[in-house]
Amino acid sequence: MYDVSKNRSALTGPGSCPSRLSDRARLALHMLLSDLGLPLLGQQQQPHTSWRGSVRQLGLIMLLMxxxxxxxxxxxxxxxxxxxxxxxxxxxxxxxxxxxxxxxxxxxxxxxxxxxxxxxxxxxxxxxxxxxxxxxxxxxxxxxxxxxxxxxxxxxxxxxxxxxxxxxxxxxxxxxxxxxxxxxxxxxxxxxxxxxxxxxxxxxxxxxxxxxxxxxxxxxxxxxxxxxxxxxxxxxxxxxxxxxxxxAKEGTYFLPQDLELSNQELSYIVKKAEQWRGFNGERRKVAVYDYIWTAEDPLPDSAASNNDSLREGAPLPEGETSTHVVIYTLYLSGLKQRYRHFLRQSDGAIIE
Structure with a gap:
C-alpha cells in the first residue's frame, strides 16, 4: 500500500518552487511504481519475498505489453x-x-x-x-x-x-x-x-x-x-x-477513528449477545450507562437561578452525553465477566 503521509509535503508543504516540483515528480514516480506493483524507492522490505513478487509483477507487465x-x-x-x-x-x-x-x-x-x-x-x-x-x-x-x-x-x-x-x-x-x-x-x-x-x-x-x-x-x-x-x-x-x-482541505473527508463502528453494527452485536447461550448455561447481558456532563454557571448565584429555571420548565443547561455499552458474560456460579464494551461519544462516534 502506498504511504500517503510521506509525500504530503509534495503538494501542501512549504518550500521553493524547484523543491516542490521535485517532490511532485518523486510523488508521481512513487505512484507509478505502486500501481505497477514494484517496490517503492527507499522502502524497507524483506529482500527475497519483495523482489520475487516485484519480478513476477514486472514479468507479467512485460508479457502483457x-x-x-x-x-x-x-x-x-x-x-x-x-x-x-x-x-x-x-x-x-x-x-x-x-x-x-x-x-x-x-x-x-x-x-x-x-x-x-x-x-x-x-x-x-x-x-x-x-x-x-x-x-x-x-x-x-x-x-x-x-x-x-x-x-x-x-x-x-x-x-x-x-x-x-x-x-x-x-x-x-x-x-x-x-x-x-x-x-x-x-x-x-x-x-x-x-x-x-x-x-x-x-x-x-x-x-x-x-x-x-x-x-x-x-x-x-x-x-x-x-x-x-x-x-x-x-x-x-x-x-x-x-x-x-x-x-483537499482539512476536514473535507470523513476520517473514522480507530476501532470505530457504525450504529447498525453495534445493534447487531447487541442482538447477537442477547441471543447467545454457552455450553454450561452461560448467557450474556447488555448494560447501558449514560455519563452526562453539564456546563455549570461559575457565578455564586447560579444554583438558585438553575433551580428557578428548572421549576419553570426551562430546558436543561448545555452539556455532553456519553453512553457506555457493556456486554457481560454471566456464569451459573454468579461470576460476571466483561466480554466487550463500547463508548458512544458526544459527537456520535461509537468506539470499541
Missing part, C-alpha cells in the same frame, strides 16, 4: 484492409508478420479524402477499442464494485500502445525502408500523404504538414482517453484518490 503489440499491430492493419474493401479498392498483397503487416494496394485510385481516412482509420480503431474497454470497466465498476487487477493492467497496456501506435508504425516503416514509394512494396502510413501530393502537385510539403497535424490530433485524443482511465478507473481510481486526499 508483448501480447498487446500483436493486438495493436493486426487491428491497425485489419481496419485499413476493411476500409479498402468498403471503398472497393483492389488489394494486391495482405500478409501478416510478427513485426509488421504487408498491405499493398493501388494508391493511385484513392482521392485525397480517402487517403486521409486511410491514414487515421488504424489509430481511430485503436482509440475506439480503448474507449470501449474504459466504458466496460466503468460499467463493471458500477455493477460489481471492483475487478481483478489483471483487467486494469490489460486496459492500461492497450491504452499505452494506442498512444504509441503512430510512432511504432513509423519506426518499423523507417527501418524497413517504406518511406519511399514503390508500386510493389507497402508505403508507410507517415509517407502516404507525401507521395499522394507529390504525384498531384510535384511537392509533398502539404502532405507532411497534414500528416503531422493529424498525428498531433490523434495523440491528444489517445492521451486524453488514457489519462481519464488512469486517473478515474485504473486500480479503482487509486491515483485520483491520492491526489484528492493530498490537495
Amino acid at each position: 508483448a501480447l498487446m503489440w500483436f493486438v495493436r499491430l493486426y487491428l491497425h492493419y485489419c481496419s485499413q484492409w476493411l476500409y479498402l474493401q468498403a471503398i472497393a479498392v483492389p488489394v494486391n498483397k495482405f500478409q501478416f508478420h510478427a513485426h509488421t503487416v504487408e498491405l499493398v494496394y493501388q494508391s493511385s485510385l484513392l482521392h485525397i479524402w480517402e487517403e486521409l481516412a486511410m491514414l487515421v482509420v488504424g489509430p481511430l480503431t485503436l482509440n475506439a477499442l480503448t474507449f470501449l474497454l474504459v466504458l466496460i470497466r466503468w460499467g463493471c465498476q458500477q455493477i460489481f464494485g471492483s475487478l481483478p487487477s489483471f483487467t486494469s493492467k490489460f486496459i492500461m497496456a492497450q491504452g499505452v500502445w494506442t498512444v504509441l501506435d503512430p510512432l511504432a508504425v513509423f519506426a518499423v516503416d523507417a527501418v524497413l525502408g517504406r518511406l519511399t514509394y514503390s508500386p510493389d512494396t507497402p508505403v508507410g502510413d507517415a509517407a502516404k500523404l507525401y507521395w499522394h501530393f507529390y504525384r498531384v502537385d510535384q511537392s509533398g510539403a502539404a502532405g507532411v504538414i497534414i500528416t503531422l497535424f493529424l498525428y498531433a490530433v490523434l495523440f491528444l485524443l489517445s492521451i486524453t482517453i488514457l489519462s481519464i482511465y488512469l486517473l478515474r478507473f485504473h486500480n479503482d481510481g487509486h491515483m485520483l484518490d491520492i491526489f484528492q486526499r493530498l490537495t
Whole structure:
C-alpha cells in the first residue's frame, strides 16, 4: 500500500518552487511504481519475498505489453484492409508478420479524402477499442464494485500502445525502408500523404504538414482517453484518490477513528449477545450507562437561578452525553465477566 503521509509535503508543504516540483515528480514516480506493483524507492522490505513478487509483477507487465503489440499491430492493419474493401479498392498483397503487416494496394485510385481516412482509420480503431474497454470497466465498476487487477493492467497496456501506435508504425516503416514509394512494396502510413501530393502537385510539403497535424490530433485524443482511465478507473481510481486526499482541505473527508463502528453494527452485536447461550448455561447481558456532563454557571448565584429555571420548565443547561455499552458474560456460579464494551461519544462516534 502506498504511504500517503510521506509525500504530503509534495503538494501542501512549504518550500521553493524547484523543491516542490521535485517532490511532485518523486510523488508521481512513487505512484507509478505502486500501481505497477514494484517496490517503492527507499522502502524497507524483506529482500527475497519483495523482489520475487516485484519480478513476477514486472514479468507479467512485460508479457502483457508483448501480447498487446500483436493486438495493436493486426487491428491497425485489419481496419485499413476493411476500409479498402468498403471503398472497393483492389488489394494486391495482405500478409501478416510478427513485426509488421504487408498491405499493398493501388494508391493511385484513392482521392485525397480517402487517403486521409486511410491514414487515421488504424489509430481511430485503436482509440475506439480503448474507449470501449474504459466504458466496460466503468460499467463493471458500477455493477460489481471492483475487478481483478489483471483487467486494469490489460486496459492500461492497450491504452499505452494506442498512444504509441503512430510512432511504432513509423519506426518499423523507417527501418524497413517504406518511406519511399514503390508500386510493389507497402508505403508507410507517415509517407502516404507525401507521395499522394507529390504525384498531384510535384511537392509533398502539404502532405507532411497534414500528416503531422493529424498525428498531433490523434495523440491528444489517445492521451486524453488514457489519462481519464488512469486517473478515474485504473486500480479503482487509486491515483485520483491520492491526489484528492493530498490537495483537499482539512476536514473535507470523513476520517473514522480507530476501532470505530457504525450504529447498525453495534445493534447487531447487541442482538447477537442477547441471543447467545454457552455450553454450561452461560448467557450474556447488555448494560447501558449514560455519563452526562453539564456546563455549570461559575457565578455564586447560579444554583438558585438553575433551580428557578428548572421549576419553570426551562430546558436543561448545555452539556455532553456519553453512553457506555457493556456486554457481560454471566456464569451459573454468579461470576460476571466483561466480554466487550463500547463508548458512544458526544459527537456520535461509537468506539470499541
